[in-house]
Amino acid sequence: MKIATYNVNGVNGRLPVLLRWLTEAQPDIAVLQELKAPQEKFPESAIRELGYDVSWHGQKSWNGVAMLSRIGDIHETRRGLPGDPDPTQSRYIEGAVNGILIAGLYLPNGNPRPGPKFDYKLAWFERLIEHAADLLATGAPVVLAGDFNVMPTERDVYEPERWVDDALFAPEVRAAYFRLLEQGWTDALRTVHPDETIYTFWDYFRNAYGRNAGLRIDHLLLSPALAHRLVDAQVDRHVRGWEKSSDHAPTWIELAPAKPVRRKRV
DNA sequence: ATGCCTAATGCAATTAGA
Numbered sequence: 451m452k453i454a455t456y457n458v459n460g461v462n463g464r465l466p467v468l469l470r471w472l473t474e475a476q477p478d479i480a481v482l483q484e485l486k487a488p489q490e491k492f493p494e495s496a497i498r499e500l501g502y503d504v505s506w507h508g509q510k511s512w513n514g515v516a517m518l519s520r521i522g523d524i525h526e527t528r529r530g531l532p533g534d535p536d537p538t539q540s541r542y543i544e545g546a547v548n549g550i551l552i553a554g555l556y557l558p559n560g561n562p563r564p565g566p567k568f569d570y571k572l573a574w575f576e577r578l579i580e581h582a583a584d585l586l587a588t589g590a591p592v593v594l595a596g597d598f599n600v601m602p603t604e605r606d607v608y609e610p611e612r613w614v615d616d617a618l619f620a621p622e623v624r625a626a627y628f629r630l631l632e633q634g635w636t637d638a639l640r641t642v643h644p645d646e647t648i649y650t651f652w653d654y655f656r657n658a659y660g661r662n663a664g665l666r667i668d669h670l671l672l673s674p675a676l677a678h679r680l681v682d683a684q685v686d687r688h689v690r691g692w693e694k695s696s697d698h699a700p701t702w703i704e705l706a707p708a709k710p711v712r713r714k715r716v
Numbered sequence: 717a718t719g720c721c722t723a724a725t726g727c728a729a730t731t732a733g734a
Contacts, residue, residue: 459733460723484733486724511724512732559734599734618734653734654721665734697722697734 454480454702455595461485478521481554485514509540522548535573555596560617575626592673606666635671642683679705
């Protein structure tokens, strides 16, 4: 089962790129961020035509998250984090698909730091950590996937020294990320590629993609009930080179099929 | 410290992204 996350940076402006990638990559489940479209302007029919069920939470101009599935209907379990300090921002969608609980999230950018946006980022992160603990406590197979706007380590930044005061790399943000991981989540990309330089984002400035001046900020975290099924994790970095591309690249994992449930012999 | 680029809004220039 292939599960992907992709910050599309405008679902309508990037629709040809999104449809091309879906057709090529064939993810079973995908979460999208930065739709930048109000609820009624989401390209529902174009996505359904590719065989996907879809659920989304739009917002005018900014944010917006969606979930796609071609392996069964999405049973949405929530939109918005419990206790979100600003529930007008569409940043979280969660649903059950084919026996797995998927959370699609778009953590606030938080710049400039310090400031109210940075405070919001930290507050949102704390709400996510609390909710993630509740999800783990259920023992269910869960994937937390999305644009976390955090580079966890120096290996995840092309020039770490330039980013130390930035909201994506600040010590307190990285600490929050590791507090989340320490609950028992597995960072899928880093687990499959422990020593590689892997980026998921290259900004539009200064030919960042051409120079491979990137960041690893899109993550897929697996609950213990899923971690043993991880067989691959990759970034479709070539998509970043397409005409009219997002500044992020699609990032995905492959999970082995669940073992059949053993029944006790009577 | 800011621009470099890009989208949305809405029709010029601002806000936001990271």
